[in-house]
Amino acid sequence: MKALYYVVRGRCHIKIEPMSVAIYAMMMGMFDATSLMGISTTTALIFVSVFLLVFWILRRHLSTRNLPPGPWAWPLLGNLPNLIAAGGGEAHEIFLRLSKKYGPVLRLDMVGGKRIIVLHGYEAISKAFSNPLLNDRPVSPISQSPGIGVITASGQGWKTQRNLVLRFMRDFSIGKSGFEGSIAQEVNTLIQEFKKTKGKPVKQEYLFCNALANIICSVVYGTRYDYNDPKFKELLHHTIRIFELLGSGGVLFFMPFVNVIARFIPSLREIIQHSKQYNIFVDEALLWHQADFDPHSAPTDFLYLCLNSKYWTQNKNLGMGHMMTTSGDLFFAGTETTASTLRWSLLYMMANPEIQARVQAEIDSVVGRDRLPQMSDKPNLPYTEATILEVQRISMILSLGVPHKAAEDTTLMGYTIPKGAILLPNFWALGRDPEVWHEPHLFKPERFLDKDGCVTRKDEFVPFSAGRRMCLGEPLAKMELFLFFTGLLHQFTFQRPDGAPPISFKSTAGFTFAPVPYEFCAIVRT
């Protein structure tokens, strides 16, 4: 056996574990024995299969010492049978049920053995995301992007890209007072679109996306689009479909053997098609920027900034492919997230007309009827701000966050998190944790007000995540949410149309926890 070990190693120049060689040798020996002892090949194969299974289980057991607890994983199938047996519901609901049995740091094995760690509760999430070794990202093998953008980058490449984006946001005042006018322009356009509906029932899930996408497009690609522009409509369709198809946490993208099975799974095929179409849009934008690029002028949008070599040629972690992907990341991250939150906000206003009326009364008393609300009004609109925060808490649109990956073996709350494990924070469960929020299933803006009526937030309120990788667009998103929500409630009262189905809080169960499209009437306020 020893001789065989050296022969194999010597010839092939590959490292073969002595244990694997032992199995090989045993198999060889056994097959010799079958011929000698007259055992049938079928019996021998059954014996080998059982032996390999026992070996697999033992190896798996030894490598799982001190891992976070989770249900026993089946060979090859991992915890798929447990997830199916855990009862219906969306992924975040199933994970929450399992965490009640196994604890806040829950281990699950995917088909093929990839490890997923689902984090429950503020302690687990904040401790994990403040650990630099748990801040990498998985990259899907079927990603169609020309490079690795800021959302999926890891290590030094991520730091460089994040700094570049932060610098871009600072230079363009994005999310600061100097940017308010750009958002106000889109708020006005959206108000005019709503007025066109003349109070009749509409089911316009794209309207918010139009407005939010225009804000990002104007700073990233230097252009805004008419809502009826067919190219723009197509772009939004690709974006929304990708979000819907990816599933919460983007889990579909990280399925084992995804590159092999992608062509057989319609939703994966569709994601690839939409991503390719999106890339065509970015390529075209790049071409027209290259055509009139002037290296001596200050960049007026993100693409010009990318073309300006002084920002990136000195740095090996940046390159056009990566930066183009980052431009797309900003578009994706900055459109559907805020748009879905605003769509939830209208739904909750329709479901709670007394809260809607109280928000409108507060806005009217502070702003009056002659102008739209501005950011400077925010400190005087605590109930309105509390209502927006409550929408974010209860809808928690990134229910399983954006997946993180362990860069190295590390520890979390006493457990070993192995290198390569994917970490999913269950933000949905945190937003509805009865230990943190009284009657979490109820929509109650007052929970964000202290006894003096001032806005107050708990540490556990983390819709933008926590730690070093938290949302880059938080200041922009907060400004957008405030200006759109207050502008619309200043101008309209939102109602469920007569005869429409009862209000449902069901989500599309996509990457964002977006509401299922619903009908509403926007009644102009006088």
Ligand code: HEM
């Ligand atoms: C209501 C709106 C939004 C919510 C709730 C939200 C939430 C989040 C969350 C939970 C993450 C994951 C953080 C982590 O991995 O730990 C994230 C990442 C990110 N968000 Fe947002 N986001 C919103 C809007 C925006 C906007 C408007 C932009 C602007 C362009 C943006 C840009 C990004 C980027 C670039 C990342 C990746 C950061 C990184 O990997 O370093 N987000 N966001």
